[in-house]
Amino acid sequence: MDRIWVLAETGEQGPTPLTLELLAAARGLAPRVEAVAWGPGTASIAGVLGEHGASRVYDVGDLAGALPGAPVAAAMAALVERGERPDAVLFPASYDGRDVAGRLSVRLDRPVLTNVTGLSVRDGSLVTEHPVFGGAQIVHARFTGEGPGIYVVRAKSFAAASAGGAAAEVVAAPAGDVGPTGAARIVERHAEEASGPKLDEAAVVVSGGRGLGSADSYALVEELARLLHGAPGASRAIVDAGWVPYSHQVGQTGKTVKPTLYVGWGISGATQRLVGMKGAKSIVAINKDREAPIFSVADLGVVGDVHKVLPALIEALRSRS
């Protein structure tokens, strides 16, 4: 394991937290870590990327509104064709990260291992960890055959840490013409009003599930989140039901949260649902069903009616402030 690439995503405040987590993971596995980035400001993040262990950043450049999947994958494939050979490429499990990983997989004709939550080297090859069946079991897997392994890694699987390195060397890596595959264009961007911390960075997450009974009750979950300076989350069941948008979803198919405190209201915690929140330091669960699986991981479980306990708790917290 000599050389690892990390797909570096940039947000409002520079590289995303997950990007820095991947750089830390890569640094622990290989002596040479390089990043691949796009957008107009790659030079301005070279310092942070270097500080977190990247010696070089390949800059795909400004995509002029194109979605990154096709052009960034094409640029990476072109680098490989030119003889740059990473042993592994780490992708963030994000909206764009998965797009680039999927397209690179076809271009290099290599499969992808996704939902990776751990990486280690065993007998010279990279071994992945994947939670299955709601995190009850861990599968270890690896690639066979030649070529760089493509890995899509879940948030909060590794801790970001500065290594104090010098700024990464910026190397231009244009995508070239990707034909019709690059035809999807962003016409306008919309930032949704967000008060309070982001769901995947919040110290407190208050989440609601089917046991809330109706979409209207979700307002109480939001209110409690506000009182605890946390972020509101949701189970897949109520996202599927259209009560709240997908961006609120916590779990296997949604966001991974690792808060100090997770409070689940009317969430049963069946199979797939426990992935994504088991990393919480403390878990409080309220459910009317004594047999709900979430009670098996809760530090405090209250068997009761969320429509009584939740308003009472909000009232109690309001009277304190």
Add this chain to the structure above:
Amino acid sequence: MHVVVCVKQIPDPAAPGSLRKDTLTLDRSGKLVMDDSDSYGVEMALQLASGVDGSEVTLVSMAPGSETSGLRTALAMGAADAILVSDDALAGSDALSTAKVLAAAIRRAEPDLVIAATESTDGYTGTLPVQVAELLGMPSVTFAKRVSTDGTTIKVERQTEAGYDDVECPLPAVVTVTAGVVEPRYPSFKGIMAAKSKRIDVLGLADLGIDAAEVGSRGAREEVLDVADAEARGGGEIVVDEGDGAQRIVAFLEQLKVI
């Protein structure tokens, strides 16, 4: 406009899943059902097709044992017909091999628009639709919250970390939809009866011109080494609310110094 929807037939998620001890692959021996995640794609396809004259919806699926029960559900919702790829040699396929098989099947349908869920409930790899798009040489817009089309271009509200982007894309294209974006219709009795006589083309690898050695467990280039029980997280105190539930939580939050 010809819309193709990728439909996965999976073991019933309500039943506990398991890995086969001998092959370390997911046990798919039981009855399969349509993945709930796909019901949103089917509904979206039907709605978009109804807005463009002369449109039709075709389902594409890959499943063992010529399984069609999940496809019948989607046909009962209103899809016109289906292509099912079923071949013993496909057992143990990785996502890229599956994408190659689906892409070959989709290509036969000559679609203007391909719709899939962002990820399946059982495997949740989440890369297959984009792999299919790359194989078909099409653009893709993933994580769609809202989609509209005039038959030549699609307009999509795409989920982002900060909110959403308005994305425009010429057809043909691949779109993935998140759950909850539309309200999937329940199949009517008439729909269920009509679905029984709708056409399902069952194809094997030879029909698609795919070499059996390149797919399935023979062609897989990833291997499961072992399966281990995750570190158990012990349960804590369970109390029954007798009017004091909220106070118990307040005390716990104080102890954690959250309040």
